[in-house]
Amino acid sequence: AQSVTQLGSHVSVSEGALVLLRCNYSSSVPPYLFWYVQYPNQGLQLLLKYTTGATLVKGINGFEAEFKKSETSFHLTKPSAHMSDAAEYFCAVSEPRKTNFGKGTSLLVTP
Amino acid sequence: DGGITQSPKYLFRKEGQNVTLSCEQNLNHDAMYWYRQDPGQGLRLIYYSQIVNDFQKGDIAEGYSVSREKKESFPLTVTSAQKNPTAFYLCASSIGTGGVVTEAFFGQGTRLTVV
Numbered sequence: 713a714q715s716v717t718q719l720g721s722h723v724s725v726s727e728g729a730l731v732l733l734r735c736n737y738s739s740s741v742p743p744y745l746f747w748y749v750q751y752p753n754q755g756l757q758l759l760l761k762y763t764t765g766a767t768l769v770k771g772i773n774g775f776e777a778e779f780k781k782s783e784t785s786f787h788l789t790k791p792s793a794h795m796s797d798a799a800e801y802f803c804a805v806s807e808p809r810k811t812n813f814g815k816g817t818s819l820l821v822t823p
Numbered sequence: 824d825g826g827i828t829q830s831p832k833y834l835f836r837k838e839g840q841n842v843t844l845s846c847e848q849n850l851n852h853d854a855m856y857w858y859r860q861d862p863g864q865g866l867r868l869i870y871y872s873q874i875v876n877d878f879q880k881g882d883i884a885e886g887y888s889v890s891r892e893k894k895e896s897f898p899l900t901v902t903s904a905q906k907n908p909t910a911f912y913l914c915a916s917s918i919g920t921g922g923v924v925t926e927a928f929f930g931q932g933t934r935l936t937v938v
Binding site: 721744746748753754755756757758761763802806807808809810811812813814815816 | 829854864865868917925926
């Protein structure tokens with residue numbers, strides 16, 4: 713089964729600082745990788761996805777992620793954090809018929 | 824607007840009761856999923872369905888049941904056999920060709936509390 717591991721259950725950054733959320737995957741085949749965001753008491757929303765092609769993927773709200781096969785990583789970044797970025801972020805990998813999610817990283821943005 | 828509707832948003836259950844969570848989608852998606860979310864544990868798959876009248880157990884199916892009589896609907900019943908049902912439940916759908924899932928669309932969730 714394919715899986716992802718998110719490093720760090722909580723990350724705190726200052727407003728305007730770089731956001732870096734880490735995700736490593738385990739897959740025996742070329743993976744489809746995703747980042748989703750969840751605000752309190754809401755469902756998940758897709759931020760970005762990697763399927764094939766360009767390894768640097770741009771998403772919504774200024775986020776981007778780079779697929780690095782040699783490092784089996786798919787880290788999420790944003791150059792400058794905004795207070796509205798405070799949320800739970802989930803890395804995920806798809807396999808036939810279902811998606812497997814990481815345990816999530818809670819991002820705190822301080823003024 | 825197309826989307827997934829879960830109801831109710833909040834649900835309270837007494838010990839020993841069965842309760843049913845509703846999930847309806849108008850995205851014309853073939854595949855539908857139920858996830859359970861607990862703090863610090865991410866999303867765990869309960870059941871999924873790729874087509875009407877067919878569904879498969881996920882990783883934590885014990886104490887839950889589902890049906891898929893219509894393409895648009897995938898209700899989840901939390902039975903009295905589920906010993907710790909208090910959680911946030913999320914329904915999702917995807918295009919569902921039987922291959923790798925390219926994107927999942929989520930409802931707003933139902934928070935179930937045992938009282």
